[in-house]
Amino acid sequence: MKNMLDYSVDELKEWLKDNGEKAFRGTQVFEWIYKGVYNFDDMKNIPGGTKKLLNDSFFLDIPEVVRRFDSQEGDTSKFLFKFKDGNIIESVVMKYKHGNSICISTQVGCRMGCSFCASTIGGMIRNLTPGEMLGQVIKASNEINERISNIVMMGSGEPLDNFDNVLKFITSVNSSIGLNIGQRHITLSTCGIVPKIKELADKNTQITLAISLHAPNDELRRTMMPIANKYSVKEIIESCKYYIKNTNRRITFEYALVNGINDSEELGEELGRLLKGLLCHVNLIPVNEIKENNLKKSSSENVRRFSNILLKNGIETTVRREMGADINAACGQLRRSYIEEDNNL
Ligand code: SAH
Numbered sequence: 493m494k495n496m497l498d499y500s501v502d503e504l505k506e507w508l509k510d511n512g513e514k515a516f517r518g519t520q521v522f523e524w525i526y527k528g529v530y531n532f533d534d535m536k537n538i539p540g541g542t543k544k545l546l547n548d549s550f551f552l553d554i555p556e557v558v559r560r561f562d563s564q565e566g567d568t569s570k571f572l573f574k575f576k577d578g579n580i581i582e583s584v585v586m587k588y589k590h591g592n593s594i595c596i597s598t599q600v601g602c603r604m605g606c607s608f609c610a611s612t613i614g615g616m617i618r619n620l621t622p623g624e625m626l627g628q629v630i631k632a633s634n635e636i637n638e639r640i641s642n643i644v645m646m647g648s649g650e651p652l653d654n655f656d657n658v659l660k661f662i663t664s665v666n667s668s669i670g671l672n673i674g675q676r677h678i679t680l681s682t683c684g685i686v687p688k689i690k691e692l693a694d695k696n697t698q699i700t701l702a703i704s705l706h707a708p709n710d711e712l713r714r715t716m717m718p719i720a721n722k723y724s725v726k727e728i729i730e731s732c733k734y735y736i737k738n739t740n741r742r743i744t745f746e747y748a749l750v751n752g753i754n755d756s757e758e759l760g761e762e763l764g765r766l767l768k769g770l771l772c773h774v775n776l777i778p779v780n781e782i783k784e785n786n787l788k789k790s791s792s793e794n795v796r797r798f799s800n801i802l803l804k805n806g807i808e809t810t811v812r813r814e815m816g817a818d819i820n821a822a823c824g825q826l827r828r829s830y831i832e833e834d835n836n837l
Contacts, residue, residue, distance in 0.1 A: 496521070496550040497623030497630075500664045511549075513542055519669050521546070526670050528634040530554050551576070554627050557635065571632055575624060579617060583628040583647060591641035596628045598658055599649025604683050605718040606704075608748060610782045611648035620649070622660035629671060640671070644679040646702070651680050652688035662699060675699045681746065686723040689731040693738040701735055702744040702775070703728060707754050708763040716754070729766065736771050743772045748779040749790035749798060760798045764805030773808040 499507065505518035517538060524535040532538065532546040555573030558580060562569045569585045581597040602609070603616035633640045643665060645651045651658045658680065665673045675698035682689065683704045692701070705728070707713035713720035732743045745767065749755045767774065776799055778789035790798070795811055802809040 493549065493551050495553040495621065495623040496546075497525075497553060497626045498621050498660075499623075500660075501667050501669045508542075511545060513545065517542055522669050525552065525554075526630060526633075553623060554631050555581075555624070557631070560635065569632075569636060571628075571635065573628060573631065575627075581620070581628070581648060583632055585632050585636055585640065592633075592636065592638055593642035593644060594629055594632050594640050595644045595646045596625055597647035597649050598625060598645050598651040598654050602649050603653070604650050606683065606706075607716050607785065608706075608750060608779055608782070608787050610784065613784055616649075616653075619654040619657055622657050622664060625657070625661040626664055626671075629665065633671075641673060642677045642679075643673060644681065644702075646679070646681045650683055650685070652682045652685040652692070655688055655691070659695070662697065679744070681744075683717055683719045684723055684728045685719065686727045686731045689728075690734055693731070693735040696738055698739060698741060700741060700744060701732070702746055703732065704748075705745045705763075706748050708759055708766045712754060712759070716750075725766070729770070732770065732772070741771075743770070745772055745774045746777060747774055748777045749795055750779045751788040751790045751794070753787070755790040755794045755798055757797065757801065760801035761805075764802050764807060767802075767807050768805050773810070774802055775810055775812055776802075777812040 496504065501518055501522050504521065505515040508518050509515045520537055521532070521535060524538075529535055530552050532543045532550075532552075535543070538546075553576050555575050557571055558574045559572040560569060567587045571583050571585075572580055573583060574580050579600045581600055583597060584595040586593045586595070597611075597620065599619050600617035601614050602612040605612050629640055629643060645658065662675065662678060665671045665678070666675060679700040679702050680692070681702040681704060689701065692699075704717070705713075705725070706716055707720075708725065710720055710724050713725060735741070736743060747754070747763070763774075776795060778792075778795055779787055781787065781789055799809050799811055
């Protein structure tokens, strides 16, 4: 038995043909799934024999909503999803004027060990399959009853640590049946796994690459992100240049501002020097405080100062709007509080 969502529409059509069925049934089945019909028996235009074959060969791992939280402003919905094996992950939908965006998880937990991040605290449990990533988008879209037009891979997990599955997921959301979300509407965020960035660049994808930099030099970066012991800032910047050369796409650098750690004027200047002239954009994020550590977010004054230094250096910079703070929408916090609650029962 296989999760049908791990198949692209084309693969399903191929499979049907190989099994003596009409290929176009594959399109019909996917159309039902996207409409929120998850049971083959309820798919009205599918003949009985085909339904039986599908039931004997596939299941649909559309995650179950364990909890749903809607922010008071109504612009953010957070879902705690449960897969058939019982693993819990989280996804967040954010409503913007330009459309709905979903932040999905790519792994259950994470093994990157960043000091400020809640997703990594229990380590990595397992990779998510392409179908499990797709399932988050389909279920969330059906839950909010609206189309989702943008995907960001910024939930739990390191997407480049689950490279093949992530690539397959990108191809399947891209397919013309179903979600039809173009690559330019997909963002992959990485802590900076250099060889994989290069590999991604070689695929000539058009997705937006976001790099979690958080520090302009190796010394400081190593205190925040263990991956910095493996790849230097210099190597990351080189791989970004390669990505830009191959794809012509602007890179996003994420920088979580932590009070007294990485938000000084000097570090702002250093970051400015590092990124000057690069086709990029910096997203400053006042760090989301989590109870597992003592890190505090930078004051709004320091955020402004840091942002102004970058702007002065000619670097496009925005400060991320905080959405859904009232529902713990950030960075693995919900999954953790759910697991803790569960353990206390
Ligand atoms: N592993 C990937 C994607 C998941 S994390 C990566 O590292 O990019 C998504 C983003 O949220 C990253 O930029 C990450 O550094 C950031 N992040 C994690 N915990 C955070 C926190 N407590 N406050 C602000 N940003 C955080």
